[in-house]
Amino acid sequence: MVMFLFLVVALAVVVAAVTLAVVGGGDQAPLPEAAPERLYDPLPPDRPVGRADVDALRFPLAARGYRMSDVDDALNRLAAELAERDARIADLETALTGARAAGSAGDRDDRISMEKPDRADQPGQDGER
Template identity: 70%
Template sequence: MFLFLVVAMVVVVAAVTLVVVGGGDGAGGALPEAAPEQLVDPLPVTRPVGRADLEALRLPMALRGYRMGAVDDVLGRLGAELAERDARIAELEAALAGVQAGTVGGAGLFGDAAFEDAPASDASDDGPRS
């Protein structure tokens, strides 16, 4: 019985070895080389990045996670766009604060003149004329 198990084990190991070494697909060739995975759909260059762009983005995988170069490129682009948007928001907020300050400070100048130029209504009128 022991001899039968040893022979069976040798046959199985030999068959597995032949399949692995020989290719096992009948073509007699090895597996084709896989092309390295690249970032297929990069972020748009001609317009700002939107939410849909980030949702559709698929980073290429490496042996242990994502490819560092692709991740660095995406994070660098997003960081630059966020900094640009923050600067634009600060610029618009400063402009808005200037306009609001001018409106509050100049309200007395223009508001009083509008009432002085308006014709005075006759206080003796009791109501509409028929």
């Protein structure tokens, strides 16, 4: 019986608290609307992202962790810059390989033209005078 009385009193307190909150709130909400925390993008827009930029990157907390859109934006930016760097490295390696190939072919042509001709090609070496 005591337990039943306790439950009735607890239910009455909850109903009274909810009624006061609804009636006492009036036209205004009990708490002002909080501005959502947004990521201040510390990634530099005018230069490539460096290691220190990634280390300084901090995401604001949301109700269940981080805002997925902020994390996705940062990861997309990093992925794009890495892809750009990979393409640039591939272009430079191709150009370097081409320059080395052209340089080695040019060296062979220079060596061939600088070599002495065979003795058979020189006049008077066959015993003719």
